[in-house]
Amino acid sequence: MTPRLLRRLIVANSAVLLAAALCGASLSTIEQHRVRLDVVQPSPSAGVVASARAIVVENGRVWLAIGGGALAFGAVGAAVIATNGFRFGMDVATVTRSDPGQLRFLLPHSALEFAALTLAASACQCLGWRILELLAFARRPGPILPSLLALAASAGLGVVAAVVEAVSQAARLG
C-alpha cells in the first residue's frame, strides 16, 4: 500500500506539473508562437535501437539529478517538474496552433516521461522527508520501501518512454 505521504506528494507534484504546463500554454497563446514543423526536422537517427539508447541515457541523467536531489530534500524534483512542465505546455500549445497532427508524435512519450518524473520526484521528496525526520526532528522515520519501489518504477517508466519516443521519431521521419 502506498503510504499517505507519498500519495500526497504525487498529487502535489502533479498539480505543480499541471499548473506549470498551463502557464506555459497561456504564455505561448499570449505571445502567439507558431512553428513550421516541415522545416524543423529532427536529426536523422541511426535506427530505433540506437535512438532509444541515446534517449535512455538522457532520461537517466535527469533521473540521476532528481535522485541526487533527495539530499536537498527532493527540491530538485520539483524544479525539474516545474521547468520542464512549463516548457512542455508552451511547446504543446505552439504545435497545437501550428500543426495539431504532430501531437501524436509528441504526447505518448511525453505522458510517460512526465509520469516517470513525477513518480521519481515524489519518491525523492518522501525520502528527503524521512531523512529530515531522522536527523533534524529525531523521530522514528516512516517506511522507505514504497519510495524506493516508486523510484525503481520511475526508472522503468523512463526506459519505456525512451522506446516509445524512439518509435515516434522513426514514425515521424517515415
Next chain:
Amino acid sequence: VLSLVFAPVAFFQTRLRRPASWRLALGGPLGCGALALVSHAVFSARITGPLFDSLAAMGMSTAFATSMRYMGVLNVAFVYVLVWLATSAFLIAFDVLFQQSPHPARIIETSALAFYSQLPWLTALIGVSLAFEPPPWAPAAGQISASDLERLKRLLEQDQVLIVVRTLNGCFAAWLYGLFGAGYHVVAGLPLGKSLALTMSMFGVFHLLSALA
C-alpha cells in the same frame, strides 16, 4: 533585517530565543527566487534579443528556442531554494555527526533567514537588467554560424556590465555563506571561526562544481 547586515550573530541569537517562524524563514529564499526570476527574464530577453531577431529575419521560427529560454529563467529562480536546502542538509548532516546540537531543525530556519541579505542586491539587479544594453552583435553572413555564436559568447564574457554583475554576484554569494556560518555558530555553538571555515569551504566546493559544470 538591518541587524542581519551589521550584527548577524546578534540577529540569529535574537531569532533563536523566539519560536521558529517558518513563514518568515521561507520568505528569504522565495523572495530571492522571485527577484532573480524578474532580473534574469529581462537579462535573457536583452541578451538573446539580437540572436532571435536574426533568426526571425531568416524566416526561422523562434518558438522552441523561446520556450527553452523561459525554462532557463525558471531554473535560475529555483537555484536559491536549492542552495538553501542543500546547505541546510549538509549542515544538519555535519551537526548530527560532529556537534549534536539540541535543535538541528533550527539550522534550516537560520539558513533561510540568511537569504534576506541578498534582497537589496537582487532588487538592484532588476534595475541593472532594465538599463543593460547588450553588446552590438549581428551574424557576419546571412546565416548564423558557429563562429557567430562564439563571437556573441565572447562579447558577453567581455561586457563590462556583465563582468561587474558576475563579480558582485560572487561577493554576495560569499557573504550569504558567511551568514550561513554565523547562523550555524549560534545554533550549534561551534566557534565562529570554525563555522565560517566550514561554510566558506562549502562555498568553495559549490563554486568549483559550478565552474566545472
